[in-house]
Amino acid sequence: MGKITLAPSILSADFAHLEGAIQKIVQSSARAVHIDVMDGQFVPEISFGQPLVRAVRRLTELPFDVHLMVAHPENHVDSFAAAGADWITFHVESTVHIHRLIVHIKSLGKKAGIAFVPSTPVSALAEILPFVDVVLVMTVNPGFGGQELIPSCVDKITELARIRREKQLSYMISVDGGVNSQTVESVAAAGADIAVSGSAFFKGELVL
Numbered sequence: 001m002g003k004i005t006l007a008p009s010i011l012s013a014d015f016a017h018l019e020g021a022i023q024k025i026v027q028s029s030a031r032a033v034h035i036d037v038m039d040g041q042f043v044p045e046i047s048f049g050q051p052l053v054r055a056v057r058r059l060t061e062l063p064f065d066v067h068l069m070v071a072h073p074e075n076h077v078d079s080f081a082a083a084g085a086d087w088i089t090f091h092v093e094s095t096v097h098i099h100r101l102i103v104h105i106k107s108l109g110k111k112a113g114i115a116f117v118p119s120t121p122v123s124a125l126a127e128i129l130p131f132v133d134v135v136l137v138m139t140v141n142p143g144f145g146g147q148e149l150i151p152s153c154v155d156k157i158t159e160l161a162r163i164r165r166e167k168q169l170s171y172m173i174s175v176d177g178g179v180n181s182q183t184v185e186s187v188a189a190a191g192a193d194i195a196v197s198g199s200a201f202f203k204g205e206l207v208l
Contacts, residue, residue, distance in 0.1 A: 004188040004195050005031035006206070007065055007174065010056075011047060012145045012198030018052075021202065022059040028207070032063040032087065034176070034196045037080070039070040042094055043143030050076075050083040057084030065089060065134070065196075067115060067176070069142050074101050081108045089113030089136050089174075092124055102131050113174070117142060118150050122159045132171050135160055137192070140177030146199045149178025154190050161191025180206050 008030055013021035025033055033056075038047040053064060063086035070076060073090035074097070080088060088105050092098060092114055105112040113134030114125060118141060125135065137156050140147035153175075160173050172193040179187060180200035187195060200206035 004184065004192055005029065006201065007032040007034040007194050007196045008201040009034040009036055009145070009176070009196050009198035011036040012202050014202075018056060019059060022056055024202070026060050026062065028201075030062065031194060032065045033060065034198075035064055035066045035085075037066060037068050037070060037076075038143060041071045042091065043069045045143050050079050053080060053083040053085060063087055063111075065113070065174075067113075067136065067196075068094075069115075070094065074104075077101065077105055078108070081105075081110055085110060087111040087113055087134055089115050089134060091142075092116045092128075093120060098128055099131060102128060115142075115176075118153050122156050122163070129160075129163060129171060130167070130169055134172045134174055134194075136174045136176055136196075138177055139175055139179070139187070142177075147178055149183045149187075151186075153177075154186055157187055157190035157192050164191075 008025045038045045040046040065087040066080050066085035068090045073094055088110050102112040111133035114132045115136035117138050139149045139153040174194035175187045175192045176196035179195045179197045197206050
């Protein structure tokens, strides 16, 4: 298995005890805290926003990977950056001027990430891969925790790793959805650098 690190998703944490959840992440080998922001439009559910990011920012120095599962993410980047996000990841399907938004995120001193859903091919990202810091491969349809990984999505990780190697790019490959003790080996072997895990992490079923 290749080297891979954790970015636990607090979407699966006990919301009544978020401080304890953050401390569990801090005490693990996690590389970042993954924060799923859902708006009820791009995905069906609504999760949390800038006030929560601001509130938990004081609890850890780990990077906050804020995953904007929202329509028109350009309207929210500045406020999440101000709230304490370190990496800001948005969906290729959610806005038109993708390169412009990546440049803007970087101008704020943040890492820029691009995510894509299972029905979107890697080829849709071809023009922007040289500019991003993180590529987030969704291995489930976004919006709900606890789903099973879609096996065909692992091929996208392999393809992204190949492109990175051949074009000598430097983006990190993150994978989100159904990552647990049974699936982490396959995504690591495919070339993923970061495993986003919610349910499996907080149930103690995935430790790296």
